Amino acid sequence: MIPTWAQIGYLVAAVCFIVALKALSSPRSARTGNLIGAAGAVLAVIITFAAYKPNHLAPILIALVIGTVGGVVGSRRVQMTQMPQLVALFNGVGGGAAALVALLELGEVSSDATVAAIASAFTILVGAISFSGSVVTFTKLQELMTTRPVTFPGLPVLFIASILGGVALSVWLVSDPRVWVGVLLCLVGLAIGVMLVLPVGGADVPIVISLLNAFTGLTVAASGYVLGNTLLLVAGTLVGAAGTLLTKLMADAMGRSVFNILFGAVRGGSTLGAGTVSERPVISGGPEDVAILLGYANKVIIVPGYGLAVAQAQHTLRDLVEELQSRGVKVDYAIHPVAGRMPGHMNVLLAEAQVPYEQLREMDDINGDFKTTDVVLVVGANDVVNPAARNSPSAPIYGMPILNADEAQRVIFLKRSMRPGFAGIENELLYDPRTTLLFGDARDSLTKLLAALKTV
Amino acid sequence: MSESIALLTIFVLAAFVGVEVISKVSSTLHTPLMSGANAIHGVILVGAIIVTGATDSTIVMIVGLLAVVLATVNMVGGFVVTDRMLEMFKGPGARKKELHK
Secondary structure, three states: OOOHHHHHHHHHHHHHHHHHHHHOOOHHHHHHHHHHHHHHHHHHHHHHHHHHOOOOHHHHHHHHHHHHHHHHHHHHHOOHHHHHHHHHHHHHHHHHHHHHHHHHHOOOOOOOOHHHHHHHHHHHHHHHHHHHHHHHHHHHHOOOOOOOOOOOOOHHHHHHHHHHHHHHHHHHHHHOOOHHHHHHHHHHHHHHHHHHHOOOOHHHHHHHHHHHHHHHHHHHHHHHHHHOOHHHHHHHHHHHHHHHHHHHHHHHHOOOOHHHHHHHHHHOOOOOOOOOOOOOOOOEOOHHHHHHHHHOOOEEEEEEOHHHHHOOOHHHHHHHHHHHHHOOOEEEEEEOOOOOOOOOHHHHHHHHOOOOHHHEEEHHHHHHHHHHOOEEEEEOOOHHHOOHHHHOOOOOOOOOOOOOHHHOOEEEEEEOOOOOOOOOOOOHHHHOOOEEEEEOOHHHHHHHHHHHHHHO | OHHHHHHHHHHHHHHHHHHHHHOOOOHHHHHHHHHHHHHHHHHHHHHHHHHHHOOOOHHHHHHHHHHHHHHHHHHHHHHHHHHHHHHOOOOHHHHHHHHHO
16 A cells, blocks of 8 residues: 555655664764654655645644644743653653554454554553653643652552453453544543552652653554554654663662552552651851862862752852862762753753763762762752662662762752752761751852852 | 564564664763654654544544644654753864854
8 A cells, every 4th residue: 555665765764763763872973863863754754645645634734833833832942950841741742642543543443453453452551541641740740749659548459440441441442443442441541641650759750751651652663553554663662662771771770670660659668758857957057168178179079969950050060160170179070870850861951051071970980989089069969869778778769879979078968958859858968977068049059159169 | 464474573673673772872861862762752643644644534533633733742842852952962162162152
């Protein structure tokens, strides 16, 4: 049915996608890679119009324009700190689109094509899960709802019942492909998606985005199977495989299993923190005290966290580091794999402030250096330097690899308040006698610090 | 049946390619990578166009158009936002130029 030239064109587009993912492996070629991917996508759409000669051309083109405007405006307007939730949202609408396409495909699936019917059922169910899961993820990251795990009595039972119901409806759909059964399956999928993400704690949400991303990829692959379209099959499978691997990498960085992240709260052992503010004494200092500590150090390591990005203080931090370097202080940035809210998120945020790559050092590379470091400056980070991950087996983050900030001579925290971090766990390091706290908004504190540094 | 086997073969091989290509990505680029992969699955747009274009039913067309809009947002938005992220990973040369402005 599809002409040969179109098949070859789809092959070219598929190769574009592979090259794009490959090129993303190096900062030098990443941007070109993304453009190649976009070119492949445009090519695929043009070929589709030419080869399938779709009816309703005008409404389709109008829908394309609406989607393009929405996508461009959304991605241009968003703040860099809000990137994770935007990716979640884009993933959600992709999953939703896949589920809708699969619902409509049902009309074309004949009852003897069992495999195609299975693929359709899979796409409807998983696409709906991906859509509603992504929406809940978005509301958590945007802090429109609590970032803490949400559970209610009976959730596990309801969850398992929904999954069984989904499977039963899928079987029904395979034996008798009717649209209304598909719609019912879609609704069950939406419910499963919500129940899947609600119990996940704030700090673990990015891992869920990655997982849902992989889900959506697989639904696109299944759609490709049903439509006999090799491009959808290849592109979807690529994303499914890549997303699965990325999810595992992210979970490894936090020392957790994906299973534990998803179902930990339900079983009662996840990132549920105490969430209370402790009354224990801490040592707090003024900008001048901290400036002296920094200015007369030989070696300083900066640990940036999400708080830095929220305060939009990256540029001020870079100015501070340049001032320190001009005084002969050796400064490095220690980047925890999940600093920010996604792996590599902090690198993006610091790159935005034009901090040179060479100063950004990854956890495994820099962790041995803390012993010989005079001062560690923790800006808006908390959980990634919490020694509880190493020392206290009862802590929810126990086992997560952390930056060994506690091995340095002195530690300085720039914090807004004593409120615990995103994971909601108390940090012993704050009460250590070698620790000094400078309270305030990160940008404010850094500006004062910079001014004080110039006078000492 | 042979077509099913061909599609299955493509699926398995593509899965290996996906894992292979990604396993060499530096963790610095994980966020742009996730976003880029996210944009690629927006190619479901092709499926949405095919289904919408093949129908005579108004309801199917309306739902299909909705799928076209959603898929386009996914694809276009995904590539644009990835580009925005990567724009910041400039080489030292480009950065100097900007400082001299």
